[in-house]
Amino acid sequence: MPETTPHAMDTLDKRPGVAKPDPILVIDGVQRRFGGLKAVDVDHLEIQRGVITALIGPNGAGKTTFFNLLTGFDTPDEGRWIFEGDELGGVPSHKVARKGMVRTFQLTKALSRLTVMDNMLLGATGQRGERFLPALFRPGWSKQEEANRVRAEELLGRFKLLDKKDDYAGELSGGQRKLLEMARALMVQPSLVMLDEPMAGVNPALVQSLLEHVTALRNEGMSVIFVEHDMDVVMGISDWVVVLAEGQVIAEGRPADIMSDRAVIDAYLGRSHDEPETDTSTPAPDGPDRTEE
Amino acid sequence: MSARARASALSVTFLVGLLLALAAPAFAETAAPVLLAQEDDADADEDADADADAAEGEAAADPSVLFGTFRNADGPVEGVQLSIADSSGQAVGEATSGPNGQWEFEVPEPGDYAVTVEALPEGVELRDPEASTVEVTVGEGRRAVPIPLGEGAAVSGKVALFFQQILSGIRFGLIIAMTAVGLSLIFGTTGLINFAHGEIVIIGAVATWFANAAGLHLVFAAVLGVIAAALSGGILDRGVFRPLTRRGVGLFQLLVVTIGLSLVMRFIILIVFGGRAQPYSQYAVQQRISLGPFQTTPRDLVVIAIATVVLIAVATAIQRSRFGKAMRAVADNRDLAESSGIDVERVVSVVWIAGGALAGLGGILYATLFRVTYDFGFQPMLLLMFAGIILGGLGTAYGAMVGSLVVGLVTELSVVYFPNELKTAWALGVLVIVLLVRPQGLLGRRERIG
């Protein structure tokens, strides 16, 4: 089953804003302005369920701002987006997370003075012991805590952090913190995981294992969006690529298509000023890719 | 650029001194000081701090008597009603001033007493409306209780009072603005809220008083006071906060450090300066002059003029000078400023020094109007500075100025309708409302909110 979904993407058009067969997230007219500058200006974008979608773009393209908007960490000036049938515009960030849309941060937010295990346990949802009065009576929540602990240990094992579980998160290496942040996000049991530059600052030796973890998420049926600079990484694991430049989606398509897209190359290498941007992004329907299946 | 920066700070200091020198005649031409009796009293430690549980009581042979005289520019004031309470707050009696302005009251035993002005005759006001209660310690024998009255010839009627208070509000607002600009700019460039800023205000006022008491004319004393305040700003930066920031001490800890320092500075000042309120020696009661609906004194006008000119100079410097631009760049984005070649530490240094000088000058002007005490730096000054800079938008210089003016006006106008003692409370009430309605302040930007 997990193998079939990526192929569903093969038949899609490669123009920005194309409709997806089974979107988990649909974004319409989202704009965020800082002063006179439009940091994000996404007309229409759909994110397919059960695949890995990469969000790429040059520095300052608005990728992180876009993440912040979708997850309720920033408020757009205009626009709406629907996640699993729920309108999420104006919903505070913690409720977004509870609905199953969980993000990580570009600068890792490991909770330094909490142990690795506490970091993990924090991710679990619906904890009775997190309410004020029930917290006082351990028997009321100790069983649930134990179950969460088992799940956390299982995840830590998968992410090779089990022997660190009693260390403070602040004592981990940069790469281990990235792993911890990802594992912690999984404790929320999300349906959509949004990873903001999961490979940034990670020791190259760890990159491969991180990539495997991301692929594994998809194979378990989760949807993944991740922001990344490194084109090799993007090509290796993503099923679909969305390109953002100056806040706008200038192209989307399968990795191979994007690699050869003029608009993308321009965006990365600097756009030539005699050509208007819309002209370069649209005429990209190269036949061979479409007929592959 | 760095040389210019230093020159900027120096020129602000110099400008301030010059203005004070120009103002000298206004202070000098005053009538013979009407120094309200009792200032000659020797055993003066009236304000032993409430925290130290000092319950020393010796057996009394002579009766213990509190006494005083009420005078203003029009002569002795009859009919001031007082209540006297002991240290536990229990009322022990009442007194009223007679035709010669004098009153006295025999208390049951030596100890700490609070004398409160309960009622004043029509048209008479206290010089410091907040000081309606004076705490004194009386041993055996007589103890004078100084309660200074306002200059007399007070206006009557709400409308007249309203106009009067507008002028007082502008005067007070300008003083708050001077002190608040530094606080706001220090926050803007370093992210630190300096809870010891009120003590820099006091250092300016107290240093001036010492120089003044040593015989120096107020104007020259004030120059020394401004320099002392600028120095203490510089010392706080170079000696404390820069090294601590380099050590990697976090912002939370630094805030606690500023609080600890404000305690240390305040109580060192208490030891050195004492707990009494002291006037400057050129301080004197002046005849009121009328300007349309406003009544004022030359001293008030001089204070307003100095404050206005200095604030305009500061605003121009921030707007026009290269240093001002560098400073705004640092406030906007420290890292970006640093990477574009601005010496951030130097900018911060100058902000501390110039902010200190302005705070000191504000303190001197305040003390010229009221009197020097060791503790007006926190309440009302620091609290009103906070209200001003939040009202105007944290971290901006213009915001601090505009917000402080509003705070000054609110404070003084509240007196028209509400009791004097609560005027600081009204200003802070405005602060809370602003936080609810427009947390970024009048001139602040939305991104400044968490």
Add this chain to the structure above:
Amino acid sequence: MDLEAILGTALRSAVGPQAAVYALLAIGLNVHYGYTGLLNFGQVGFMLVGAYGLGISVATWGLSLWAGIVVGLIAGVLLALLLGAPTLRLRADYFAITTIAVAEVLRLVFRSSPATPITGGPFGLQSIANEFYALNPLTRGIRLGPFTYSVNVSWSLIVTWALVLLATILVTLLVRSPWGRVLRSIREDEDAARALGKNVFSYKMQSLVLGGVLGSVGGIMFAIAGSTVNADAFRPQITFFAYAILILGGAATRIGPIVGAIIFWFLFSGVQGLVRDAQGADLLPGVLSGANAVGASALILMGTALVLLVVFRPQGIFGDLRELKLDA
């Protein structure tokens, strides 16, 4: 100079009701600052409303002691809600400024003459704890070294320290629960907590209420110990003392506030005794000979200690160094 007497006095205040009251304030502050990272600079405001809640109920309205205690506690909850609602969504600076300002405004309002019919104005309220002392089962005062506490002081001492113990147990239970884990995560990084589905505002508010009410309990016991309330007792430096105590004993530790309060009062009272005696023996330079110098020098010492501790030993005396070395 009578060192033995000075030591005795210092020891006496280190375990007296006052130290216990400050321990309660510091336990509340520990919830705010130590566990949640809230910079509450107005803890004395919670103390004030607790004390006046009791005082006004008993002395002005003629209610019973118990009703007064309930009023004091409710006042603490209300103050927390009022303070938190506008500020907890804003940056930490706004919260710090608002708390310090509101606490001072409360003092000004409560001591003002228009409030006199209710609060007693500058004179405060008296005889508010008669009922409490009527409940005193003790027949003899507690003896401590050369000192004996009076019967009534002994009674308030026992009750206040018992409340300190209770508060410590309550806070320990809470911070070791998943609830406390959320608080600590907010202290570390509130965005991370949000991204994991935690309602940060709500938890900050709960923390503010809990710590504030503990401050109000401190205020209630403070009023009972003195049998009076007077607004001028609630000066801003009391909050800073509570910070000094917390940092002395170690923030985010269980017994830090208790140890801190005992050490603080021992030093505070000891230094005052030393200065007073030294003044009497003419050992000090002229500048330190005034009556102000006694209280002021102790305050200067405490301010210095607060600064040095927070810079050089932020983990306090019993804090875990390893935990604090980590960069947040």
